[in-house]
Amino acid sequence: MHVVVCVKQIPDPAIPGELDPSTHALKREGKLILDESDSYGVEMALQLVDKAGGGEVTLVSMAPNNEVSGLRTALAMGAAKAILVSDPALAGSDALSTAKVLAKAIERAGDVDLVLAATESTDGYTGTTPPQIAELLGWPSLTFAKHVEIGDGKATIQRQTEAGYDVVEASLPAVISVTAGVVEPRYPSFKGIMAAKNKPVDEVTAADLGLAADSVGWAGSRQQITQVAAAPAREAGEKIEDDGEAFQRVVAFLEELKVV
Amino acid sequence: MGLAKVWVFAEADGDKPATSTLELLTKAREVADTVECVFVGANADAIAGSLGEHGATKVFAVDPGDGLPGVIGAAALATLIAANGPDLVLFAQTYDGRDALARLSVKLDRPVITNGTALVVDGDSVTVGTAVFGGNTLVDTQFSGEKPFLAAIRPKSFAAEPSGGAAAAVEAVGGVDAGRAGEAKILERHVEEREGPKLEEATIVVSGGRGIGAAESYDPLVEQLAKLLGGASGASRAIVDAGWVPYSKQVGQTGKTVKPKLYIALGISGATQHLVGMKGSDNIIAINKDGEAPIFGVADLGVVGDVHKVVPKLIEALQARG
Numbered sequence: 001m002h003v004v005v006c007v008k009q010i011p012d013p014a015i016p017g018e019l020d021p022s023t024h025a026l027k028r029e030g031k032l033i034l035d036e037s038d039s040y041g042v043e044m045a046l047q048l049v050d051k052a053g054g055g056e057v058t059l060v061s062m063a064p065n066n067e068v069s070g071l072r073t074a075l076a077m078g079a080a081k082a083i084l085v086s087d088p089a090l091a092g093s094d095a096l097s098t099a100k101v102l103a104k105a106i107e108r109a110g111d112v113d114l115v116l117a118a119t120e121s122t123d124g125y126t127g128t129t130p131p132q133i134a135e136l137l138g139w140p141s142l143t144f145a146k147h148v149e150i151g152d153g154k155a156t157i158q159r160q161t162e163a164g165y166d167v168v169e170a171s172l173p174a175v176i177s178v179t180a181g182v183v184e185p186r187y188p189s190f191k192g193i194m195a196a197k198n199k200p201v202d203e204v205t206a207a208d209l210g211l212a213a214d215s216v217g218w219a220g221s222r223q224q225i226t227q228v229a230a231a232p233a234r235e236a237g238e239k240i241e242d243d244g245e246a247f248q249r250v251v252a253f254l255e256e257l258k259v260v
Numbered sequence: 261m262g263l264a265k266v267w268v269f270a271e272a273d274g275d276k277p278a279t280s281t282l283e284l285l286t287k288a289r290e291v292a293d294t295v296e297c298v299f300v301g302a303n304a305d306a307i308a309g310s311l312g313e314h315g316a317t318k319v320f321a322v323d324p325g326d327g328l329p330g331v332i333g334a335a336a337l338a339t340l341i342a343a344n345g346p347d348l349v350l351f352a353q354t355y356d357g358r359d360a361l362a363r364l365s366v367k368l369d370r371p372v373i374t375n376g377t378a379l380v381v382d383g384d385s386v387t388v389g390t391a392v393f394g395g396n397t398l399v400d401t402q403f404s405g406e407k408p409f410l411a412a413i414r415p416k417s418f419a420a421e422p423s424g425g426a427a428a429a430v431e432a433v434g435g436v437d438a439g440r441a442g443e444a445k446i447l448e449r450h451v452e453e454r455e456g457p458k459l460e461e462a463t464i465v466v467s468g469g470r471g472i473g474a475a476e477s478y479d480p481l482v483e484q485l486a487k488l489l490g491g492a493s494g495a496s497r498a499i500v501d502a503g504w505v506p507y508s509k510q511v512g513q514t515g516k517t518v519k520p521k522l523y524i525a526l527g528i529s530g531a532t533q534h535l536v537g538m539k540g541s542d543n544i545i546a547i548n549k550d551g552e553a554p555i556f557g558v559a560d561l562g563v564v565g566d567v568h569k570v571v572p573k574l575i576e577a578l579q580a581r582g
Contacts, residue, residue, distance in 0.1 A: 013531075013533070016393070016532075017392070017393050019392075019397070019399075024399070036501065037514075094371050094372075095362075095365075095371075095372060095374075096365050096366065096369075096370075096371050096372065099366070119507075119514075120514050122514065122533075125374075125375065125513060125514050126372065126374045126375070127353075127358050127374055127375075127412075127514075128358060128361060128362035128365065128372055128374060128412075129362070130362070131330070131331075131358070131359050131362035131363050132362045132363070132365060132366050134363070134441060135334070135362070135363040135366035135367065135441065136366055138439060138440055138441070139440060139441065140331075140440060140441045140442075140443055140444040141331070141359070141363075141441065141444070142444060143330075143355065143358070143359055144355050144507070146506065146507065156447070158450075159355075160355060160506070160507055160508055161355060161449075162273065162278075162354065162355065162458075162508075163449075163451045163452065164449075164450040164451045164452035165450050165452070166446045166447075166448065166449050166450065167446070167447045167448040167449075167450070168328065168444055168445065168446050168447065169444065169445055169447055170443060170444035170445070171440075171443060174444075179500075179506075179507035180497070180500055180501040180507065181500050181501050181502060181503040181504075181506075181507065182503070184503065220371075221371055222370075222371045222403070222404050222405030222406075223371050223373060223401050223402065223403050223404055223405070224401065224402055224404050225399055225400065225401050225402075226387060226400045226401070226402045227398075227399070227400040228397060228398070228399050228400075229397070229398045229400075230396065230397060230398070231391060231395055231396055231397060231398050234539055234557075234558045236556060236557050236558065236559060236562070237559060237560035237561055237562070238560070238561050238562065239551075239556055239559070239561075239562035239563075239564065240561075240562070240563055240564070241551075241563075241564045241565065242563055242564060242565025242566070242569065242570055244569070246563045246565055246570055247570050247571075247573040247574040247577055248577070249561070249563070250545060250547075250561065250563065250570070250574050251574065251577050251578070253545060253560075253561045254489075254522075254578075257521065257522055257543055259463075259464060259489060259521070259522055260489070260578060260581065
């Protein structure tokens with residue numbers, strides 16, 4: 001079984017983000033790491049390939065610079081290879097342009113049975129890319145999966161709903177978006193980290209994928225940021241140290257609000 | 261002057277329209293001459309009254325059978341849009357809303373703006389406001405391409421208010437072909453038992469974070485306190501990622517937005533990811549061991565202490581009151 005996982009390399013979320021003053025886009029020039037949301041898809045792909053008794057996991061990713069450190073993390077977990085679409089023309093790409101690029105990269109990966117992705121990225125969180133990729137490929141999409149089974153040429157998932165979950169089935173190939181916490185992502189072993197250094201990363205440009213420069217990046221986004229402003233700040237209130245009796249202050253606060 | 265026609269992708273919650281749908285209708289009728297809905301579900305007649313009361317004059321109804329509403333909805337919308345020409349289509353930032361929006365954007369080759377919390381229409385121009393960096397920064401983005409514009413709005417961004425309109429006229433739409441994507445089928449539907457109110461609609465929300473220490477502590481601390489207060493239980497991303505509670509409980513940027521009368525954060529440090537989903541609450545109580553935690557910056561009452569010590573005493577005191 002050949003599983004492709006869409007992964008994003010993002011600025012470390014622990015470091016406060018910043019907008020570029022001229023383009024208003026999120027600054028992404030520092031070191032990029034593997035989005036933690038994507039580690040669940042990578043882990044699930046590795047487990048599904050194991051269960052199927054053979055096959056491999058290919059990563060696809062997009063970055064405006066030749067950043068690979070996040071990809072190396074996923075390769076160290078056990079993915080076999082990666083396709084990195086790296087092109088200055090991709091800067092400013094919105095979710096639809098990203099989906100167009102990733103769909104082309106998936107076609108480049110050859111015969112693919114299944115594509116996994118996170119439900120949304122941690123930095124941009126538009127949350128539409130997986131079904132957009134599926135629509136571009138003409139494939140079914142099973143979204144918000146909290147459990148995935150593959151067998152008989154079909155994928156069966158438990159799909160998160162407002163009320164609980166649905167069991168949903170589709171034939172392969174298909175795109176599945178997985179929610180966080182569905183599997184426990186493995187830590188790369190030392191051996192895995194060493195092996196990852198020599199795993200193939202196929203670096204391509206938008207043009208290599210047959211995409212016109214005006215269909216992606218800033219040119220393709222057809223929207224403009226008109227204003228950036230600071231939100232009204234919320235003021236901190238009373239702060240107390242627990243001396244064993246702080247719960248009484250909480251009870252009093254609940255009484256003031258008339259909720260008890 | 262506003263837009264001529266705005267459409268809302270309507271969703272139902274049982275036999276009623278989803279609150280998020282009514283919120284969008286209320287906003288839509290403020291900015292458009294004509295407001296209509298597209299609804300993918302079996303019970304359009306049951307919700308047509310309430311949709312009309314909130315401003316919709318017509319509802320295009322598609323019965324998806326056991327197909328996925330978002331997938332069937334996108335295919336239906338593409339055809340209906342070509343025939344009816346709405347200026348703007350609004351989706352709630354929900355599971356099915358996101359599916360429908362995503363696929364439709366490809367079918368029409370239109371960009372999307374998601375996670376909207378504000379909508380401003382000035383003449384022909386449409387601007388969507390979003391909050392980034394934990395809600396510290398507000399960004400306005402204007403559509404510059406061809407109509408229709410496609411946007412997803414986070415639930416709780418607008419208040420739902422009836423306008424007293426007549427029931428929306430139901431127009432059944434059949435023969436929707438979603439291609440291979442439409443072959444995905446729902447085999448079973450599981451409704452999870454829920455005591456108390458829905459997370460997004462509760463007047464009190466109690467959430468737990470990494471500071472509760474272990475998955476086993478979620479029930480006795482978070483669930484128990486929520487139950488005692490008649491509220492709903494939520495969670496930070498950290499413990500959802502750790503697999504302690506399901507994604508449906510996540511409050512924050514990549515989860516749900518809540519605006520209860522009271523929000524109680526237990527063992528939550530207050531990463532920007534979390535703050536964006538809850539800092540619109542009327543009142544916030546935070547209990548956390550780390551006195552420097554950012555959650556105290558937004559809390560009306562902050563208790564620097566161990567949730568394992570403070571919360572059991574609090575629960576006991578509330579139980580003693582009967």
